[in-house]
Amino acid sequence: MGPFSLTSISSPILTSVSQLQVASCGSVSLESSYEKVNQCIYTSTLLYEFEEPGLKPIDDMKSCFQWRLAYSERYxxxxxxxxxxxxxxxxxxxxxxxxxxxxxIESRLVKTTRKCKVLSSTLGKWLIERNLSAEARLLRLEEGYIKEGSSVSVIGMCQRQNDTVMIVQPQETLSTGCLWRKLLLPVDVDGLLFGAPNMADPASH
Known part of the structure; x- marks a missing residue:
C-alpha cells in the first residue's frame, strides 16, 4: 500500500492518505454534541456511568467497580x-x-465525584435533551471531533468518477498485509478508516 496519488487513479485501489491532507466540509457540516464546536466532519460524544455490579469473592483480582458506556453519539x-x-x-x-x-481519542470534558449532589446546569440540560436521567451520580463525559482545517489520514478505496476523485468504503474486507519495517502485523479493514493525530484536543473542564 503506497502513498496516495490524486493524479494516477485509473481503477479502484486501496490507498493510504498521508497526514499532508487538509480536511474541509462538504455540503453538510457537523456540530459537536456537548461543546457545540461547529464546522466538523466527524464528532463523537461518550457518556460513562460508574457502577458497582455487586459483591465479588475476596480473592477476585478484578475491581468490583467499573465504568459502563451508558450513551454514545458518533456522526x-x-x-x-x-x-x-x-x-x-x-x-x-x-x-x-x-x-x-x-x-x-476523545478528551474528558466532565467527571463528577461522590461529593456532587447536583449536576451542573449544562450537563443536566444535555442529559434531559436526550431523555437521560439528570440525577446526580458518578459520570464521565468525553468528546472528540475533527474540525475543518485539520490534517487527516484516510484509508479506503480510491476511485475516479468523471472528473472527481473519491475515497470510499471498501466493498469487502481487505488486509494491509505485513509491514515488517514498521513491526506491524496484518490489519483487516472493513470500513473507511480515518483519523486526525495532530488535531487540537477539546479543552478539559
Whole structure:
C-alpha cells in the first residue's frame, strides 16, 4: 500500500492518505454534541456511568467497580481533502451508509465525584435533551471531533468518477498485509478508516 496519488487513479485501489491532507466540509457540516464546536466532519460524544455490579469473592483480582458506556453519539459526513503541496482535492464519502472506523481519542470534558449532589446546569440540560436521567451520580463525559482545517489520514478505496476523485468504503474486507519495517502485523479493514493525530484536543473542564 503506497502513498496516495490524486493524479494516477485509473481503477479502484486501496490507498493510504498521508497526514499532508487538509480536511474541509462538504455540503453538510457537523456540530459537536456537548461543546457545540461547529464546522466538523466527524464528532463523537461518550457518556460513562460508574457502577458497582455487586459483591465479588475476596480473592477476585478484578475491581468490583467499573465504568459502563451508558450513551454514545458518533456522526460523520462527506468531506474533502486537499493536498497541501499540489492543491488537488478529493471527496471522502464518509456520510450516510458508510461504515467509518475513526482513529480518534476523545478528551474528558466532565467527571463528577461522590461529593456532587447536583449536576451542573449544562450537563443536566444535555442529559434531559436526550431523555437521560439528570440525577446526580458518578459520570464521565468525553468528546472528540475533527474540525475543518485539520490534517487527516484516510484509508479506503480510491476511485475516479468523471472528473472527481473519491475515497470510499471498501466493498469487502481487505488486509494491509505485513509491514515488517514498521513491526506491524496484518490489519483487516472493513470500513473507511480515518483519523486526525495532530488535531487540537477539546479543552478539559
Amino acid at each position: 460523520s459526513t462527506d468531506f474533502y481533502i486537499t493536498d497541501r503541496r499540489s492543491g488537488i482535492r478529493a471527496l471522502v464519502k464518509a456520510g450516510t451508509g458508510c461504515k467509518v472506523i475513526p482513529l480518534i
